[in-house]
Amino acid sequence: MAQFNFPREVLLVEIERYCSFPDCATRNLIGLTKAEAIEYRGFDCTRCQRWNDDTIALSDLPVSWAESIPTNDSEPAN
Numbered sequence: 073m074a075q076f077n078f079p080r081e082v083l084l085v086e087i088e089r090y091c092s093f094p095d096c097a098t099r100n101l102i103g104l105t106k107a108e109a110i111e112y113r114g115f116d117c118t119r120c121q122r123w124n125d126d127t128i129a130l131s132d133l134p135v136s137w138a139e140s141i142p143t144n145d146s147e148p149a150n
């Protein structure tokens with residue numbers, strides 16, 4: 073008997089960002105895997121190809137991801 077296992081975990085999240093250059097300001101939709109979200113530091117604009125420094129907010133991510141992604145919000149207590 074076949075059993076299909078669909079992972080409950082979200083595999084890809086899409087975030088919406090606007091290019092930070094005023095002469096462009098193009099809307100970018102950025103698809104990120106969990107691994108990419110952890111390393112996320114910005115994106116190349118799809119229109120002008122310029123790099124935009126960026127960070128990701130936990131609110132942009134599924135709860136199951138946020139738990140495993142270190143952010144500045146949760147600094148380790150030393």
Ligand SMILES: [Zn+2]
Pocket residue numbers: 091092093096097098117118119120121122
């Ligand atoms: Zn741009």
